[in-house]
Amino acid sequence: MRQTACGGPTLAEISLQTWVIVGPPDLAASHTRRLAELGLRVGSRVRVLFDAVGGGKVIAVEHGRVALDQATCRRIPVTLEPLP
Amino acid sequence: MTAGPKTASCHGAPARVRGHSRAPTIALVGPPNVGKTTLFNGISGARATVGNWPGTTIDVDRATWRVGGLTADVVDLPGAYSLDAVSPDEQLTRALLVDAPPDERPSAVILVASATRLSTGLYLFAQLRECGLPLVVVLTMTDVATRRGTLVDVDRLRELLGVDVVIVNPRTCAGIDELAATAARVVPNTASARPCHAPDAEADAADRRFEWAADVVTAAVTRVAEPRRTRSDLVDRWAMSPVVGPVIFLVAMWLVFQATTTLAAPLQRLISSVASGPLTGAMTALLTTVGLGHGWLARFVVDGLIGGVGLLLTFAPLMALMFALLAVLEDSGYLARAAVVADRAMRAIGLPGQAFLPLIIGFGCNVPAISATRVLADSRHRAMTALLVPFTSCSARLTVYVLVASMFFPGNVGNAVFVMYVVSVTLVVVVGIVLRHTLWRTIGRAPLMLELPPYQVPHLRLTTIATWVRLRAFLRTAGGIIIVAVAAVWLMQATPVKGQHQFGDVPVNDSAYAAVAGAIAPVFEPAGFGDWHATGALAVGFVAKEAVVSSWAQTYATERPRDPHTPGDLTRLVRADFSASSGGHQKAAAWAFLMFVLAYTPCAATLAAQRREIGWKLAAWGVAVQLTTAWTLAVAVFQVGRWFG
Numbered sequence: 001m002r003q004t005a006c007g008g009p010t011l012a013e014i015s016l017q018t019w020v021i022v023g024p025p026d027l028a029a030s031h032t033r034r035l036a037e038l039g040l041r042v043g044s045r046v047r048v049l050f051d052a053v054g055g056g057k058v059i060a061v062e063h064g065r066v067a068l069d070q071a072t073c074r075r076i077p078v079t080l081e082p083l084p
Numbered sequence: 085m086t087a088g089p090k091t092a093s094c095h096g097a098p099a100r101v102r103g104h105s106r107a108p109t110i111a112l113v114g115p116p117n118v119g120k121t122t123l124f125n126g127i128s129g130a131r132a133t134v135g136n137w138p139g140t141t142i143d144v145d146r147a148t149w150r151v152g153g154l155t156a157d158v159v160d161l162p163g164a165y166s167l168d169a170v171s172p173d174e175q176l177t178r179a180l181l182v183d184a185p186p187d188e189r190p191s192a193v194i195l196v197a198s199a200t201r202l203s204t205g206l207y208l209f210a211q212l213r214e215c216g217l218p219l220v221v222v223l224t225m226t227d228v229a230t231r232r233g234t235l236v237d238v239d240r241l242r243e244l245l246g247v248d249v250v251i252v253n254p255r256t257c258a259g260i261d262e263l264a265a266t267a268a269r270v271v272p273n274t275a276s277a278r279p280c281h282a283p284d285a286e287a288d289a290a291d292r293r294f295e296w297a298a299d300v301v302t303a304a305v306t307r308v309a310e311p312r313r314t315r316s317d318l319v320d321r322w323a324m325s326p327v328v329g330p331v332i333f334l335v336a337m338w339l340v341f342q343a344t345t346t347l348a349a350p351l352q353r354l355i356s357s358v359a360s361g362p363l364t365g366a367m368t369a370l371l372t373t374v375g376l377g378h379g380w381l382a383r384f385v386v387d388g389l390i391g392g393v394g395l396l397l398t399f400a401p402l403m404a405l406m407f408a409l410l411a412v413l414e415d416s417g418y419l420a421r422a423a424v425v426a427d428r429a430m431r432a433i434g435l436p437g438q439a440f441l442p443l444i445i446g447f448g449c450n451v452p453a454i455s456a457t458r459v460l461a462d463s464r465h466r467a468m469t470a471l472l473v474p475f476t477s478c479s480a481r482l483t484v485y486v487l488v489a490s491m492f493f494p495g496n497v498g499n500a501v502f503v504m505y506v507v508s509v510t511l512v513v514v515v516g517i518v519l520r521h522t523l524w525r526t527i528g529r530a531p532l533m534l535e536l537p538p539y540q541v542p543h544l545r546l547t548t549i550a551t552w553v554r555l556r557a558f559l560r561t562a563g564g565i566i567i568v569a570v571a572a573v574w575l576m577q578a579t580p581v582k583g584q585h586q587f588g589d590v591p592v593n594d595s596a597y598a599a600v601a602g603a604i605a606p607v608f609e610p611a612g613f614g615d616w617h618a619t620g621a622l623a624v625g626f627v628a629k630e631a632v633v634s635s636w637a638q639t640y641a642t643e644r645p646r647d648p649h650t651p652g653d654l655t656r657l658v659r660a661d662f663s664a665s666s667g668g669h670q671k672a673a674a675w676a677f678l679m680f681v682l683a684y685t686p687c688a689a690t691l692a693a694q695r696r697e698i699g700w701k702l703a704a705w706g707v708a709v710q711l712t713t714a715w716t717l718a719v720a721v722f723q724v725g726r727w728f729g
Contacts, residue, residue, distance in 0.1 A: 033168060037207060050324070051325070052325075053424060054427050063200040064535060
């Protein structure tokens with residue numbers, strides 16, 4: 001499994017339908033802010049819905065859906081949501 | 085209530101939101117794809133283009149709105165997630181709200197936010213509140229949120245935000261009366277300079293806004309059900325899947341072009357028979373009655389205007405069908421998915437998936453497509469996309485495809501048209517790869533971060549409006565161009581350059597038109613259509629593709645005035661000339677002609693749009709690339725094709 005510098009998984013490796021908590025993205029500040037505006041900010045709870053063309057992912061954020069390409073997914077560290 | 089012109093653009097006139105009257109101005113602001121433009125059309129009766137995908141609005145639309153006893157100007161600003169602008173369309177929104185001089189800022193702002201993604205709208209609300217502008221919040225898509233198990237407590241939200249909150253369904257216009265009554269209370273009676281403080285740009289301030297937005301959502305939104313898979317998700321699982329997604333996209337496009345050409349054919353034949361029969365007969369009889377039945381005026385009116393405009397009108401049903409089907413795709417939300425499907429192909433040429441949206445618009449018309457490149461944040465991505473747009477096959481070129489295909493491949497018109505669109509997409513990719521490895525070797529990667537709107541059943545009223553707006557624009561533009569082109573072509577055909585003829589009474593072979601077209605013709609001999617009739621039409625098509633078919637028909641009509649108007653005659657004459665110029669390989673020459681039409685400069689208006697967006701140098705360089713590509717492709721197709729027949 002590909003991991004971030006701090007050792008955790010990224011959004012790119014998460015199994016479908018898994019809930020995760022978003023960590024600080026390793027992206028340019030403007031891209032990080034755009035992610036936050038789309039609902040993917042540090043600490044937010046999101047779910048990987050399915051794989052898209054080219055290795056990207058479609059993410060469920062609140063009731064919306066956001067498509068991310070593979071390179072971006074690889075730069076977003078996540079932690080698995082603890083089981084209830 | 086009236087719709088006014090677009091008032092500002094990123095690169096055109098200086099940004100200003102206020103009109104010149106003393107009426108107050110209300111700005112519609114909000115994240116992309118929350119229904120702003122649909123609301124704008126609903127409250128003003130305007131007919132701005134709407135679409136269920138991010139980036140539909142890239143200019144500012146203006147209209148008049150009667151709010152209670154008050155008449156206000158209402159402006160529809162491009163969608164923006166925040167006032168921290170990334171792309172030129174977002175910069176325009178910021179410029180008009182924050183950076184404009186005080187007397188040019190709006191008197192009030194209506195923030196449109198989706199109940200399905202309330203926190204996204206609240207971040208922008210927080211920034212607008214810091215600006216100090218009077219605010220009203222419109223909440224849309226509450227029905228979708230309710231279906232998905234989310235209930236918004238509007239009273240609580242009103243209390244937390246400290247402003248009026250109105251629920252509106254822009255698609256059905258429900259709630260617009262309440263919005264008007266609210267706006268009448270909030271909006272100042274007259275235009276007055278508003279204070280507006282730029283929002284704090286520090287990262288800490290952004291964090292505080294996000295936290296505040298999250299707190300408001302927690303307090304005002306109740307989730308009665310855990311988010312679950314929606315019907316949109318079920319469709320998207322296939323529509324964006326790595327294998328099936330591209331297949332679905334190609335099938336959808338194939339169906340659009342098959343349905344367009346097949347269903348429109350009977351109506352086209354009907355209009356053609358009316359134009360070439362009763363209409364021509366009536367006009368000839370009228371001119372004969374007044375003693376002008378055989379002169380230059382008769383040829384100009386009957387052969388030129390009625391022939392050219394009549395031929396164009398035969399394409400009106402075809403255009404209406406194509407615009408309607410594309411409007412259905414837009415309104416359904418599929419086009420945003422198409423951008424994701426295309427992301428991998430776009431990355432091969434160094435562009436992000438969002439660049440696919442301007443390219444899709446290009447299949448309707450290249451001019452707005454070039455303006456739509458403003459949704460891209462990186463200037464090199466914008467320039468490259470603007471240079472690729474002319475290779476997307478616009479609707480005006482469709483008229484030529486259908487005419488040529490019906491002449492040379494009468495049983496396979498739909499398939500031939502589909503092939504042209506596949507070649508168009510291929511050209512975009514191939515030229516893009518070449519540009520990336522020559523002009524923009526260091527072009528950066530932009531991430532794909534695209535919000536996907538929920539699928540929705542296309543609304544008949546919105547689809548009809550979108551279809552009518554585009555069809556009317558096509559007919560207006562094409563009509564005007566054709567009248568000018570017909571007049572110019574006629575003038576050249578009436579001017580003798582050989583023999584002893586008088587002006588207006590000259591065999592077309594001895595005219596200035598034939599001389600100019602004949603001088604160009606040898607260039608196209610390797611492509612199999614080095615015939616002056618064809619090259620003359622191509623030269624006229626440099627101004628606009630709508631004029632290709634009319635000038636072509638006009639040439640044959642003037643040359644052989646006894647049999648000009650029936651489609652069969654035009655077909656026979658064109659086939660005979662192509663057969664002669666290609667050494668008997670007329671079908672290969674027809675394909676080569678189609679390829680040249682596809683790839684060479686679309687029209688003068690596209691060139692002007694490119695100059696505005698990327699400057700003269702790159703625009704001129706683009707023309708050179710288009711002409712080189714078109715000629716090379718046409719020659720290659722003919723030289724290979726003639727081995728097959």
